[in-house]
Amino acid sequence: MAGYKDKDGGVVLSFNGSWVAWSHTAVAYTAFLSALVIGSMLHYHKIVKNEWFGYPDEWFPSVSATIGDRYPERSLFQLFIAITSGPRFALVGLWYILTRKPGHALPKFVGAMGLFRTFTCGGWTYITSTDDHDWHDIFMIAYLVATLPWTLGxxxxxxxxxxxxxxxxxxxxxxFGTLVPMVYFFLQHKIHRVPxxxxxxxxxxxxLILFDVAFDAVTALDFSTFEVVVKDVKGATSGKELPLGNVLSLRFTWAEAFDTAAEVYHGYVFWSIVTSLGVTVWYFPLWHMGISGYEALIMTTTAPLLLAIKPLRPALLHNQRALHLASLAGIAAYLVETPEIRLFTVGFGVSMSCLSWATTLYAESIHEGRLESKILGLIVGLILSSTMKFAWWTNNPIWPIMHAANGGWNGTGLVLGILAALRFTRKAPLTSGEAPGYPIRGPYSATHGWCTVAAMSAGLLVGLYRPGLVTSWTAYAAGCAGAAILTLYPNWLGYYGALTTATYLTSVCIPFVTNAARQNPVVTFGVGFLIYNFVVLFHVWVVAYAFVPGGPLVRERTDWVMLTLMGLIGCGVYDINEQQGSSRRPARRQSSSQYKKYHAAAAGLVNILFLCATVRRVPSNDYTPYHPEERLITAGIWTIHFSLDNDMWSSEYRMRDLIKELEVDVVGLLESDLQRIIMGNRDTTQFLAEDLGMYVDYGPGPNKHTWGAALLSKFPILNSTHHLLPSPVGELAPAIHATLDVYGRLVDVFVFHSGQEEDVEDRRLQSEYMSKLMGSTDRPAFLLSYLVTKPLKGNYNKYVSAESGMHDVDPTDWDRWCEYILFKGLQRVGYARVSRSTITDTELQLAKFVVPETKQASDELEALDIKTRNQRVAEEEVPKGWRFPSMFRGDGVRGHQYHVFKEPRYFKP
Incomplete structure (x- = not known):
């Protein structure tokens, strides 16, 4: 109740502090709800309409459409939101007065976040998406990010x-629970265009609006202790200690916050360096087409074996800062241009990184809190690594295959790495002792990627607060079940197994590494990394069996890899339980130490960053083909050599530029499966599809043991079937058979990679299989392939045959061995070969087709004799829309030019 007092009492006006909260709540709700009511009454059909659909498919307006698009609701909203700012600033101020404590910095930080949120709220409400879409999103994302520390604080x-x-x-x-389904349905709308x-x-x-305002409305219960004089009438600010007992009861200090940030970032650096080793090693057998000798550098992870040298161990323990700084050579390696020297630099960084972490964990093993804090930094750093890879389309921005030209942030990462390493090692040592195939049958990266990070985070928290539970045999059985489902089943069921496995593995990290750190570091870390290297080789040889000694023995035996891993983890569970059973120490009490809360909060923040990256990665959805008025398809085939160029740089940016400049509508990518440890667990198709505005079919997955085949298309992929062709001896041959909606007609496309030259019988069986597969459709079709045959000879005559019904894009092109484009039921109007520059080892071949409007027109094309069909004409005789870009004539651009026959070939219309 408000009241007045005389001047002698020193108070002119007083009212209860809860009125600040209630007035803020009432005016804020009025601002949004009045705009919703007025907008629905005056402009209902306009504000429910979006870029794809309108009423009745869409029948409820979004917040931005309601408050920002029409008069008078926009003006009414902005009037009330301006009035809201007064109670809002008062609410933040009163909250600071209520919570401030001598010697505590958290109230100041939370108060600053409250002010920051207020200003950013003004940003996204007064700058609407109609006014400036970018700034509206910037203010909105800043507001959501600041909401996390404000809420937790x-x-x-x-x-x-x-x-x-x-x-x-x-x-x-x-x-925060609403954020996940909100992002999911936004992506369903934006990417999949679901009505x-x-x-x-x-x-x-x-x-979100209702919950956001309601959260601040709760301050009315606390402000009731205030009488705005301003005077504390019930002693709420008398200096009582903050309530503890849960992860959110955080005593904030900047020193501990910086320590946490350093530990998490240094953990991220460790995972970045270690995972970069496989990518850089892979470059050399890739270009040597066999064992190159450089594979020996994977053994650099066994550097912790140096701790076995007792005279050397004290020096290592007392020079941890030097070791951790030396490990940053793995990040600085991007400065080295020569691939061989860059690989050795990475190898040195890996050895120092593994050695420094093993040394640090061993040194901290006698102090439970400091040891667990370091382990938490390592695990949250792993989650951050996954988040950064998601934000960079499965590349890590500080890997040595990245640089400024292809999206790398290596310099920034190195500077932050130095600062983090210095902070990480500031305390003295305590002891001297990773659009989909259609129909969609599984998760989609942009929509469901966060589920994996959430599972890892959940596992971390369970392991942190219930270590006894996660080290039980029951939990181990659940982890084994998840691993078995992941290995044996595809699609959604396999992904559920993956989530179970991810949760289990992160949950046991803390007890496992804690137990390992207290034992002989030579065995736990040195021999541990040695076994890790064996398993890494093992999981590559299941695919690379044709190129390695003894390879056929482990052909397609991913199940053996998983059995090995889970068996070793079972040994770890056994050892932990034995140690606990024989120990006379009392059971470990659940601690509410500060480092746990900081790292739990850091994991939450990383999850929010992942969701922000999800919004950042929303594609343009510009699926429009380049020449729809001509009913033209420009199709290409390219063997991309696992997205590593000749100088060991990740090549997807250069690939994107060439595909865009050549106006390619449909492209088949071969040697495209990068989702293995030694290849960085990458996926180039995510970046290309989202950046170029193309639908994507990844093709047979990593569990199919192929080198990969992928399809990108400007035209909707209505259906896609994946095939593994007969390969009794050599590497498995993948194929995609997809049906596209091309200007209203169904057109089939095949993407195929044949076996190697040495495997004659494999290639014969595969040619028969593909011939029958292509002949099974009577629709217009084209093949984008790697055939390993000479023109007009051998298996060529099975691919180009009456059974398949396919024709060669240019039978006179005698200089081919690998890449071929075949077609039927289409009007082939152009053919070109474009040099690769240094992107890969294979050129990009292109063909231009005009899609007939009717089946009768397609049949008439098929009735043409060979001579008429293959009659070539000059470029001037075909319409401009059919011509290849002129920029690649002569010397071309960036090392790309028309070659072999120096210019495109055109065929009689």
Whole structure:
């Protein structure tokens, strides 16, 4: 109640502090709901319409459409939101006064976040997506990111009011829980164009508004202790200790925050360096087409074996800072141009990184808190590594195959790495002793990628607070079940197994590494990395069996790899339980130490960053083909050599530029499966599809043991079937058979990689299989392939035959051995060969087809005799829309030019 007092009392006006919170709540809700009501009454059909659909598919407006697109609702909203700013600033100020404590920095930080949120709220409400889409998104994302520390800080600083704390936790959980389905339905709308998805998204978006305002409304329960004079009438600011007992009761200090950041980032650097080794080693057998000798550098991970040298061990333990700084050579390696020297630099960085971490963990093993803090930094760093790879389309921005030209942030990463290493090692040592195939049958990276990170984070928290549970045999059985499902089943069921495996593995990290750190570091880390190297080789040889000694023995035996891994983990579970059973120490009490809360909060922040990266990665959805008015398809085939160029740089940016400049509508990519440890667990198709605005079919997955075949298309992929062709001796031959919607007609496309030259019988069987497969469709079709045959000879005459119905794009091109384009039922109008520059070892071959409007027109084309069909004409005799870009004539650009016959070939219309 408000009241007045005389001047002698020193108070002119007083009112209860809860009115600040209630006025903020009332005016904020009025701003949004009045705009919704007025907008629905005056412009309903306009504000429910989006870029793809309108009423009745979409029937509820989004927040941005409601508050930003039409008059008068926009003006009404902005009027009330301006009025809201007064109570809002007062609310933040009163909260700071209520929670400030001598010697505590957290209230100041939370208060600053409250002010920052207020300003960014003004940014996204007054700059709408219609005004400036980029700045609207920047302010919105900044607001959401700042909401995390504001929410967690308010819960941590809550006065001992159980009712208010309970409401804050419930509302905060609802707010952050709403983010996941909201992002999911936004991607369903934006990427998959699902009718009605934006309406569902709108409901979640409005829910965020309601929860956000409601969270701050809870301050009314705390502000009731205030009488705005301003005077504390119940002693809420008397200096009582902050309530503890949960992960959010965080006593904030900048020193501990910087320590956490350093540990997490240094952990991220470790995973970045170690995972880069396989990518850089892979370059050399790739170009030597066999064992190159450089593979020996994978043994650099066994550097912890140096701890076996007792005279050397004290020197290593007392020079940890030097070791950790030396490990950054693995990040600085991007400065080295020569691949061989760059590989040795990476190898040195890996050896120093493995040695330095083993040394540090061993040194910290006598102090439970410091040891667990380092392990947490390592695990959260792993989650951050996955997040950064997602944000960079499965590349890591600080890998040595990245640089500024292809999206790398190596320099920034190195500077931060130095700062993190210095902070990480500031305390003295304590002891001297990773659009889909159609129909969609499984998860999609942009939509479901966060689920993996969430599973890893959940496993981390369970392992942190329930170590006894995760080291039980029951938990191990669950982990084995997940691994078995992941290995044996594809699609969604296999992904559920993957989530179970990810959760289990991160949960046992803390007890496993803690147990390992307390034992002989030579065995646990040195021999451990030696076994790791064996398993890494093992999981590559299941595919590379044709190129390595004894390879056929492990052909396609991924199940053996998984059995080996889970068996070794079982040994670890056994050892932990034996150690606990024989130890006389009392059972470990659950601790509420600060480092746990900091790292749990860091894991939460990394999850928010992942969701922000999801929004950042929303593709352009510009699926428009380059020449729709001509009914033209420009199709290409390219063997991309696992997206590593001749100088060991990741090549997807250069690939994108060439594909875009050549106006390619459909392209088949071979040697495209990068989802193995030694290849960096990458996926170039994600970047190319999202950046170029193309649908994508990844093709047979890593569990099919091929080198990969992928399809990118400007035209919708209506259906796709994956094939593994007969390969009794050599490497497995993958193929994709997809049906596209091309200007209203169904057109089939085949992407295929044949076996190697040495495997004659394999190639014969594969040619028969493909001939029958291509002959099974009577629709217009084209093949984008790697055939390993000479023109007009041998197996060529099975691919180009009456059974397949296919024709060669240019039978007079005698200088081919690997790449071929075949077609039927289409009007072939152009053919070109474009040099690769230094991107890969194979050129990009292109063909231009005009799609007949009717089946009768296709049949008439098929009735033409060979001579008429293959009659060539000058470029001037074909329409401009059919011509290849002139920029690649002569010397071309960036090392790309028309070659072999120096210019494109055109055929009589």
């Amino acid at each position: 308010c819960i941590a600083l809550s006065p001992p009011n159980p009712k208010a704390i309970k409401y804050r936790k419930y509302i905060a959980s609802a707010f 009605g998805a934006y309406t569902v998204y709108a409901f979640f978006e409005w829910s």
